[in-house]
Amino acid sequence: MRVPIETRYNDYDSRGHVNNAVYLSYFEAARWKLWLEHFAGEPDPPVIIAEATVRYLRPALMGVPLLVDITLGEMRTRSWTWNYRVLDARDETPLAEGTTVLVYFDYETRQPAPIPESIRERLASA
Amino acid sequence: MRVPIETRYNDYDSRGHVNNAVYLSYFEAARWKLWLEHFAGEPDPPVIIAEATVRYLRPALMGVPLLVDITLGEMRTRSWTWNYRVLDARDETPLAEGTTVLVYFDYETRQPAPIPESIRERLASA
Amino acid sequence: MRVPIETRYNDYDSRGHVNNAVYLSYFEAARWKLWLEHFAGEPDPPVIIAEATVRYLRPALMGVPLLVDITLGEMRTRSWTWNYRVLDARDETPLAEGTTVLVYFDYETRQPAPIPESIRERLASA
Amino acid sequence: MRVPIETRYNDYDSRGHVNNAVYLSYFEAARWKLWLEHFAGEPDPPVIIAEATVRYLRPALMGVPLLVDITLGEMRTRSWTWNYRVLDARDETPLAEGTTVLVYFDYETRQPAPIPESIRERLASA
Numbered sequence: 268m269r270v271p272i273e274t275r276y277n278d279y280d281s282r283g284h285v286n287n288a289v290y291l292s293y294f295e296a297a298r299w300k301l302w303l304e305h306f307a308g309e310p311d312p313p314v315i316i317a318e319a320t321v322r323y324l325r326p327a328l329m330g331v332p333l334l335v336d337i338t339l340g341e342m343r344t345r346s347w348t349w350n351y352r353v354l355d356a357r358d359e360t361p362l363a364e365g366t367t368v369l370v371y372f373d374y375e376t377r378q379p380a381p382i383p384e385s386i387r388e389r390l391a392s393a
Numbered sequence: 394m395r396v397p398i399e400t401r402y403n404d405y406d407s408r409g410h411v412n413n414a415v416y417l418s419y420f421e422a423a424r425w426k427l428w429l430e431h432f433a434g435e436p437d438p439p440v441i442i443a444e445a446t447v448r449y450l451r452p453a454l455m456g457v458p459l460l461v462d463i464t465l466g467e468m469r470t471r472s473w474t475w476n477y478r479v480l481d482a483r484d485e486t487p488l489a490e491g492t493t494v495l496v497y498f499d500y501e502t503r504q505p506a507p508i509p510e511s512i513r514e515r516l517a518s519a
Numbered sequence: 520m521r522v523p524i525e526t527r528y529n530d531y532d533s534r535g536h537v538n539n540a541v542y543l544s545y546f547e548a549a550r551w552k553l554w555l556e557h558f559a560g561e562p563d564p565p566v567i568i569a570e571a572t573v574r575y576l577r578p579a580l581m582g583v584p585l586l587v588d589i590t591l592g593e594m595r596t597r598s599w600t601w602n603y604r605v606l607d608a609r610d611e612t613p614l615a616e617g618t619t620v621l622v623y624f625d626y627e628t629r630q631p632a633p634i635p636e637s638i639r640e641r642l643a644s645a
Numbered sequence: 646m647r648v649p650i651e652t653r654y655n656d657y658d659s660r661g662h663v664n665n666a667v668y669l670s671y672f673e674a675a676r677w678k679l680w681l682e683h684f685a686g687e688p689d690p691p692v693i694i695a696e697a698t699v700r701y702l703r704p705a706l707m708g709v710p711l712l713v714d715i716t717l718g719e720m721r722t723r724s725w726t727w728n729y730r731v732l733d734a735r736d737e738t739p740l741a742e743g744t745t746v747l748v749y750f751d752y753e754t755r756q757p758a759p760i761p762e763s764i765r766e767r768l769a770s771a
Contacts, residue, residue: 281534281535287745295403299401316665316701318698319665321698323695403658403664405658407657412655413547413619442539445571446572447572527670527677
């Protein structure tokens with residue numbers, strides 16, 4: 268799924284580049300939008316994030332329109348990986364790429380839990 | 394002008410409401426978008442912000458789509474006011490309103506400067 | 520009360536100035552610290568913010584150590600005002616000043632509520 | 646080097662945990678502070694960030710005092726790695742750990758450049 272990003276003026280640092288930490292917010296915006304579209308009705312999904320990586324390929328300059336391409340990576344019993352690419356929306360030049368590992372979580376037992384089959388199917392079709 | 398806001402998961406605080414400081418980022422996103430559309434080609438306008446106010450009317454809850462309505466307030470020789478309303482995009486319930494005072498600035502002399510006529514006209518038509 | 524602010528690299532915008540929205544986070548950091556010191560044991564106070572204003576006096580440049588001076592303004596039955604000044608910590612040059620209006624809130628009835636006497640006393644001595 | 650972190654109210658998400666993207670800001674705050682102490686006089690170092698990783702071990706709850714332990718990892722000709730651990734400042738429970746790869750950068754040629762010997766020495770002693 269491709270998610271356009273509305274950058275904000277204070278996403279940019281003193282050199283006019285998107286700040287490194289902000290990419291994780293872009294990743295989050297993309298997976299949140301994906302979640303809302305595929306799992307309507309539950310704004311705050313029962314997952315925790317276990318790991319995140321970003322590789323910064325080219326600076327995202329002020330004024331450049333951005334989009335995030337989010338795709339499913341590996342799916343395991345209790346966790347799965349999202350892969351992300353941040354692209355210049357005009358010509359799809361890759362600016363950054365990364366991953367996050369999400370763990371399905373049971374907030375009652377405070378433990379990771381198997382991903383329910385219904386969610387597993389919807390993730391696979393995302 | 395009406396600007397849809399892409400909220401981000403970390404705009405929300407521990408009660409699931411948009412954090413009070415984030416509204417100023419929404420105002421900024423709106424006036425930046427307006428600037429980019431009306432003053433194309435210059436991503437970083439020569440203005441400084443002199444004053445900002447926000448009145449919080451109702452909490453903006455997670456999942457509620459937002460838009461900012463930005464309109465020109467008073468225009469003086471060297472400064473002008475933007476008025477903002479943050480609305481629930483579904484039914485236009487007002488959630489917050491506010492203002493910012495912008496000062497036209499000459500970065501060479503480091504002084505406020507009269508707003509050029511060409512900019513004055515485009516502001517008035519914004 | 521005076522609260523030193525640990526600025527962060529992404530507090531600064533493309534001109535190397537603290538971004539206008541970030542001042543509200545500094546105000547929040549100051550009143551949160553004050554709250555934690557005077558009202559120990561409750562990290563998330565039962566208040567809502569009704570209004571905020573900032574006047575930006577001088578840009579806060581990268582590398583300048585900052586502090587926030589927070590003092591009680593007017594106290595009413597259900598609400599009170601905090602006054603803030605953001606100072607250059609080296610010589611106390613004022614860089615910004617502002618206010619927030621806080622409303623004491625009963626999260627059960629979802630209504631503003633009279634400020635309890637014990638809190639009123641501690642606010643007055645803050 | 647150990648750097649206390651002043652958390653901010655809007656670092657926390659709707660579950661009262663430090664948001665995942667904010668950890669990269671904590672890493673940045675730590676390496677910026679280290680830079681300012683060891684390389685006084687230059688607030689904005691000539692480096693770019695090539696890669697970042699975070700492993701989230703335990704949620705950082707509201708009210709928990711945090712510190713970042715930053716140490717030098719591998720040093721190569723043009724780049725080096727910082728290792729980070731985010732700890733509960735009271736008992737040093739690790740909450741997160743991660744790395745960033747920094748590239749020394751010549752802003753005139755727009756190219757990575759060998760790390761000068763003087764900087765190499767100060768990094769090694771950091």
